[in-house]
Amino acid sequence: MAGGGLPAGPRTEWAALSSVQQDQLWRERLLAERQSQRRWAQNWSFLRDYDPLGNRKEPVQLPEHVPLFSDTVPNASSQVVGSRLGTALGQTLARMDLRFVEGARKKKLDEELQPV
Structure with a gap:
């Protein structure tokens, strides 16, 4: 154990190094x-x-042309979920999108944190 009761480990050793x-x-x-x-x-x-x-494995031949749009995943001109939000897949993708950006959203401050 090191001075403060914490074991000396890789993280504490890394933090002790200068940026150089x-x-x-x-x-x-x-x-x-x-x-x-x-x-x-x-x-x-x-x-x-x-x-x-x-x-011996045969080398995999890549297709010459890959379409930009998919028949199975909903696309829009901005490459996000578009007009098919009513489908089960569209709703699932919208819920997943909300979960992924939840922590990065702007939130209204509590009353005590509001500027005067």
Whole structure:
């Protein structure tokens, strides 16, 4: 346990570093990640061409053209849920959208917090 009764851990050690030291450590971690990616590509990338049983996989052909609009997901000119809000899918998407932006919405302040 460290001085304030809290165990010394990675978070407290990270917070104790200066911003220059944190930046240097971050750069070193990124460099190590890139090097490990290169080593994997040199040593193990052949595994991408085979399935778990050792049979050679056929490369997947990507389509030449992918339509911008979907037949199954409602679209509008602004790429958000449009005129199909009455459908079950549209209502589900609207509820999900409300849940995702709930914390970011502006809210009216309580009476005691209102400016005078």
